[in-house]
Amino acid sequence: MSERFFIPSPPLHGRVVLTGDEARHLVRVLRGQVGDDVVVFAGEGVEWPAQITRLGRDEAELETGPARHDLPAGGPAVSIAVALPKGERQKWLVEKLTELGAAQLIPLETERGVAEATPAARERLRRGVIEACKQCGRNRLMAIGEPLSVAAALADMPPGSRVVIADPGGPPLDPRGLAAGATNLLALVGPEGGFTVAEIAAAEQAGAIRVSLGPHILRIETAAIALAARLAGDG
Amino acid sequence: MSERFFIPSPPLHGRVVLTGDEARHLVRVLRGQVGDDVVVFAGEGVEWPAQITRLGRDEAELETGPARHDLPAGGPAVSIAVALPKGERQKWLVEKLTELGAAQLIPLETERGVAEATPAARERLRRGVIEACKQCGRNRLMAIGEPLSVAAALADMPPGSRVVIADPGGPPLDPRGLAAGATNLLALVGPEGGFTVAEIAAAEQAGAIRVSLGPHILRIETAAIALAARLAGDG
CATH class of the missing domain: 3.40.1280.10 (SPOUT methyltransferase, trefoil knot domain)
Known part of the structure; x- marks a missing residue:
């Protein structure tokens, strides 16, 4: 599984910027590099594959791929x-x-x-x-x-x-x-x-x-x- | 529920002596007194009501009542x-x-x-x-x-x-x-x-x-x- 990051709202026009703790985790802990693949989700039952396109000290810009929707839940x-x-x-x-x-x-x-x-x-x-x-x-x-x-x-x-x-x-x-x-x-x-x-x-x-x-x-x-x-x- | 204490083997002739951590917990932490009611179990599916009869610095002597056996387990x-x-x-x-x-x-x-x-x-x-x-x-x-x-x-x-x-x-x-x-x-x-x-x-x-x-x-x-x-x- 690729490393997963939470974004407060869905990507816009195939682009999203990680900030705060999520960015710090990617940049400083995982030492992510431009071109690395990750996954982002906004907590609504959808995830997006994403690639790092630009790195700042405390933010990371990602280009996202096509949305992947969860299967509908089975039971109540x-x-x-x-x-x-x-x-x-x-x-x-x-x-x-x-x-x-x-x-x-x-x-x-x-x-x-x-x-x-x-x-x-x-x-x-x-x-x-x-x-x-x-x-x-x-x-x-x-x-x-x-x-x-x-x-x-x-x-x-x-x-x-x-x-x-x-x-x-x-x-x-x-x-x-x-x-x-x-x-x-x-x-x-x-x-x-x-x-x-x-x-x-x-x-x-x-x-x-x-x-x-x-x-x-x-x-x-x-x-x-x-x-x-x-x-x-x-x- | 009365305070429960583990004993390494079942009481003998209605008497058991708590030692080690179990005794320290009763004597020093709970400040048990002669006459106090507790429960003891030896880990075999039986418990005994017990009463403190004598207290030492690091041990406690208990008089135990009739054994209470667990109900047989239902499933596998x-x-x-x-x-x-x-x-x-x-x-x-x-x-x-x-x-x-x-x-x-x-x-x-x-x-x-x-x-x-x-x-x-x-x-x-x-x-x-x-x-x-x-x-x-x-x-x-x-x-x-x-x-x-x-x-x-x-x-x-x-x-x-x-x-x-x-x-x-x-x-x-x-x-x-x-x-x-x-x-x-x-x-x-x-x-x-x-x-x-x-x-x-x-x-x-x-x-x-x-x-x-x-x-x-x-x-x-x-x-x-x-x-x-x-x-x-x-x-």
């Missing part, structure tokens, strides 16, 4: 609404959900949640998405949604959605049954202390199905990653 | 044979596989693998398993196998086993079809550079099924965790 779009874990675990969560093909991560505001989805935190998550996309060959960015409560996340889902809420007391998840006929799947994952009884009840009342993910107490990011693997993988 | 035992990733990613791999209920992690020796499964590395993995078991409520340790080649890992599986090998060119994984009638599942995950053609061929000849895990290039630990989630979860 998977959103993971999760009470953010702390520190490094946030970084891991984003990297793994991106690789596994989740369409969207929604920071979930819960009664017992501890990590706040500040604008700075969400910007950090977005940068993590871009890095993971560059590495794993994904051309459409995983969206980082607005922070939502359980009720708001459920209200926000389009018709044709199915929702599960991770609950150690629930029945086992049946990914195939859940995905059949659905256009969107949403999985809710609570904080370390778990959802409150009221949060579970509100979710169930809005149509969410409680699901258990096995006999052990999963960390937040483990539950979210397992749900993404099972829902996106079986789609 | 899942082994993940994986070319170890480097550094922190090893720690994450072990933590997640333990939480998700994999029975065994086998360090896979591959042509393109980079991280060696030295005795010290395997001892570190074992300590990671114990920490994750304490945290997630698992009473049976995930085994850390001897390092094996692809051929040896396949030869080592008991009758009634089914084997998959992660290969971006393979058909999608069907966890339910694979698990039907199997007593053991083995999933092979290659190094960053992928398996060689010869390794894939050897695995297929020995009965392994190639499976793809989606359109993106997954990191080693992402592929291993996704396989554990899908194979142990659907069992």
Whole structure:
């Protein structure tokens, strides 16, 4: 695979200029030379082969070839609404959900949640998405949604959605049954202390199905990653 | 959940003495007192409620109650044979596989693998398993196998086993079809550079099924965790 670079908007007239971190990475770390082949993507499900035509100290001009469009996704779009874990675990969560093909991560505001989805935190998550996309060959960015409560996340889902809420007391998840006929799947994952009884009840009342993910107490990011693997993988 | 402590062998006559790190954690970090309730497990699928009866500087004597045996596992035992990733990613791999209920992690020796499964590395993995078991409520340790080649890992599986090998060119994984009638599942995950053609061929000849895990290039630990989630979860 050629080295991949993220561009904030699609190339214009077969030309694009890399700036900032992307340019520095190409120029200073990879020591790219005029004529080298790379790939660029703007996060919308398209990539372009590109060739370096001019190098500056902190920018690189590229000539791009014909757009290559991703195949349409097979199954329903998977959103993971999760009470953010702390520190490094946030970084891991984003990297793994991106690789596994989740369409969207929604920071979930819960009664017992501890990590706040500040604008700075969400910007950090977005940068993590871009890095993971560059590495794993994904051309459409995983969206980082607005922070939502359980009720708001459920209200926000389009018709044709199915929702599960991770609950150690629930029945086992049946990914195939859940995905059949659905256009969107949403999985809710609570904080370390778990959802409150009221949060579970509100979710169930809005149509969410409680699901258990096995006999052990999963960390937040483990539950979210397992749900993404099972829902996106079986789609 | 009460605080959980690992003991190297089951209690004898309703009594056990914590020593080393486990004792230091109880005495110095948690500041346990005589009469406090904890739980101990020896990694064999059983736990015991226990009460502190005597405290020393670096040891703690506990009186244990009646053994609580785990329910028998539902599906086939899942082994993940994986070319170890480097550094922190090893720690994450072990933590997640333990939480998700994999029975065994086998360090896979591959042509393109980079991280060696030295005795010290395997001892570190074992300590990671114990920490994750304490945290997630698992009473049976995930085994850390001897390092094996692809051929040896396949030869080592008991009758009634089914084997998959992660290969971006393979058909999608069907966890339910694979698990039907199997007593053991083995999933092979290659190094960053992928398996060689010869390794894939050897695995297929020995009965392994190639499976793809989606359109993106997954990191080693992402592929291993996704396989554990899908194979142990659907069992």
